Amino acid sequence: MNxxxxxxxxxxxxxxxxxSASSSAETVYRGRHAVFAASYNNMLGHPDTRSAGDQSSVGVSVLGIVESDAxxxxxxxxNHPLADEKGYVYYPNVNVVEEMTNMISASRSFQVNVEVMNTTKQMVQRVxxxxQ
Structure with a gap:
């Protein structure tokens, strides 16, 4: 969820x-993307006892955030106030349609994780x- x-x-x-407009390529905003990595955790808490095929607890961690190279x-x-001497204005390398798709995907993934947590909580309560 994090x-x-x-x-x-x-x-x-x-x-x-x-x-957001800028007058130079160096100062313009560049799109950012989170980099994920799968993380495997042994249920017993001993990472050295995990076998190669054992994925008892799988999660995702954020390695970092990188700027897009698009x-x-x-x-x-x-006529723009931020135009350079040649008349060009620089805009970010952000595709709004792609970003909205990412937002919907992340939102749904978050929602599914919440539902899994709630279902697990209900199952434990029933157990x-x-x-009695």
Missing amino acids: AQSVRLNTTASNIANAE PLQMRYEP LTLG
Whole structure:
């Protein structure tokens, strides 16, 4: 859930800055994306006792956030206040449609994780009432 929260925040940041203009390629906002990695945890807490095929507890951790290397958008707008000496204004390399797709995916993944947690909680509560 934490990883999807980071993904939602970076996507929201990208969408918020999608139309921010700049006068140079060095200062323009660049799209950011979270990098995930699978993390395996042994249920007993001993990572050295885990066999190669044992995936008793699998999760996702965020390795970091990287900037996109997609090309920036250069638009010829000579009347824009941030236009350079050639009349170009630089815009971020953010595709709003792609970012909205990422946001929907992250939101649904987060929602599914919440439902799994709630189902697990209900199952544990029912197991505890079996002895009564």
